[in-house]
Amino acid sequence: MDAALAITIGGLVQGSVFALVAIGFALVYRVTGTVNLAQGAFVVLGALTTYSFEQTLGWPAALAALAALAVAAIIGYLVAVCIFAPGLRRLPPSGMVMLTGGLLTLFEGAALLVWGSQPYQLPPFSGYQPVAIGGAKIPTQAFWDVGITAVVVVALWYVLQRTTFGKALRACAENPSAATLMGIDVERVRVFSYTAAAVLGALSGIAIGPVVSLQFDGGRFFTVYGFISVAIGGMGSFAGALLGGLGLGVLQQLGAAYVSSIFATTLAIALLIVTLVSRPNGLFGRGARREDNRAAAAHPIGVRTRIAPRTARIAFIAAAAVVALLPVFVGGGALSSLSIAGIVFIAVMGLDVLMGFAGQISLGHAAFVAIGGYGAAIATVRYGFPPLAGIAIGLVASLACAVVLSLITVRLRGIYMALATLAFGLLVDSLAVGLSELTGGPSGLTGVPHFSVGGYTFADARSNYYLVWGIALVVFVLLANVLRSDFGRALRAIRTDQTAALALGIDVPRYKLYAFLISAACASLAGSLYAYYFQFLSPDMVSTPRSLEYVTMLVIGGEGSLAGPLLGVLLLVILPTAIQPLNQAKTLFAGVVLVGGLLLLPQGILGVITAAIARKPARAAVHSTPPGSVPT
């Protein structure tokens, strides 16, 4: 009984921190309609800067905490002004999800450089001596954490409901353009809410710092749990965020204590998916912001200019020739990174079908790479299947998961789809670690054989290179042909305007399912090849951060083009291995590329190239027509 009480109190403490993070989410979401995936990064930032001030510089705890909040405020403000607000002006809501995902990656990369990869824990605010209430010993930190959350909730409620500024803030949330007409500086309110959310995030980090240890990539965890809290409670609802956070914390602790931590994670994510699908407004139902699809259509991300089929064909033949001849000139490490690039290219082409063509954001693409990889690895290592059968088993498993996920999420679009796929990715992450009898757990699965077919084994680097790139070229040609047909046009129609596509008689759910299956199949194939190539597979090779990397490669290369991903893959796979300092800052680099790409180069590298090619003939065409005269 005492144990149950202690666990429940532990759950409330963790839940109060989830609630703080969730309130930050709700604040940014209400004012800007953006799900700020970087929210968790501020939790880590708050805890680690406090640690540095307190332990390294020897400042008193209270001063260190205040200084850390100030640092978070400054960084939050700068991010809001330089990245977040410009993004809101330029990007559709789906682009904003990717942008904040990029920010999360960027923060993780920067934190890795500053604090390294070891975990840190803060001392409790008021000593280690617990207070005995009834039969249970309660650590004093529990009172601090619950108290901080209570104070924040009351203060926020007061500001929003009772002050003029709060009314202005709510007006911006309701209708930004009308708010401008009231003389409200919408930009300033957005920047304020983002900065406030950053400070709230840092505050939750300082509160949880003495309870759990944190490391550079811990932000992900808080982003996810904060998001689950707010999604369960109702996006944009502060009461929902509070109740969702507390409930999730208790559930998490009870589940972990009485069943297993993997069960607790699975339960939390299952709860999220069920809520997203059945009650997208949350259990405490304040409606989510309407999503403006027209806005998304007005600012497209991706390659906009198509090049002439003849030029494309020449470019393809040239590229194929380069791929075929490269092993003659390079070997060793370079050949190995080129092979890895080929594998990743297959996965990102699949993602392009789903995102670039059908317009469905997936933040969980790596999950299918994982299923394909582990499917093949487990089938060959544990059950002695031949490698080809391993690929088939991975494909069947991936397609089965894709069908189920697709059926569940069929009515979701835009950011909800993105978040459901993110949740699915996290579920697969936790299973890859948790089902250790099958997957080998966190340390990975060793002894995977080389790929072999018909008695020939692809053992050396060169044969593997040709295997990978041969498959990549086949996939490219197949997809290029499929996407040039009515099928491809239907997908583009769905991307542009789902409702209009439906009105044209396009069976939207079916086409979305097909796009999803194609993308899952490509990812799965890439995953299997990955396992055979390395003869090894570990969870971090195929976990959620990889999903964000795939998105980065796709966006920077150029969405909706199939060839764009190649440029993105080369940039993110080859460049860090070629330039050593970049390799240490790989995560930071990926984050900077995603954020910078979305803001400065939304049409991708390929988009810039095709626009340049198309401009010459187009200019001639413009000059041949007289300047437009106004009809009378």
Add this chain to the structure above:
Amino acid sequence: MILTMRDVQAGYGSANVLRGVSLGVAEGETVALVGANGAGKSTLLKTISGLVRVRGGDVVFDGEPLATLSGPQRVRRGIAHVPEGRDVFGGLTVEENLRLGAYAVRRATGTHETERRLAEVLERFPVLRELLDRPAAELSGGQQQMLAIGRGLMARPRLLLLDEPSLGLSPSLVERIFAILRDLRSAGISVLIAEQNARMTLAVADRGYVLENGSIVAHGSGSELLHSPQIVERYLGIGTSTADAGAEPATDALTQRLRAILAPDNAPA
């Protein structure tokens, strides 16, 4: 002139919507902006309130060029824009909506003055008094329109921009809206109103401009425009096909008849 626009050009993306518009609104004057859907009326109003950037030409308000001023700064100078489709804050109460109308000038006026204005607006729109605590989203279209106009008046603007206030309202409510407009005119508030309902608008307005394809194609006093054959034909609801709109004298006879039907109380001059 409280507002002067000279050769204003504006647009979205690569499309030019306004192609050199010049107009003026004098102190206390009600000026109508009529024209078909897509002529650029809303865009023109937005260039004044700052929602759309001007690409060329000047917008001068009370002797001060607006180009470098942000939207909020323009509101503080005394420009209130009541946007098309009402755009009330649905989740906020009617009272909160109204109070936000005075947001930009809250420091300059103080609480006392805000209360006075609230009382004044409620006097002008008594229907809102019973609805003060209701979320604006629950109001009917007509009530929302009155709320939007009332919200605009809370800043006690020197120039009120009204965009399609009668859009989507029943005939009796349209009557009500135009009654309010006459009211504002007699109160001496400068108003620039964009409307597709040209006949009623021109009847209320001191002067009017006709916008077509982003350019001013005609202007004059309200009654002049109301009786111009060209305007009757194009904008007062009944037109002929462009093929025979040219030199056919019959058209003129037709417009004469139409004019008689549309404005029976105003005999042609």
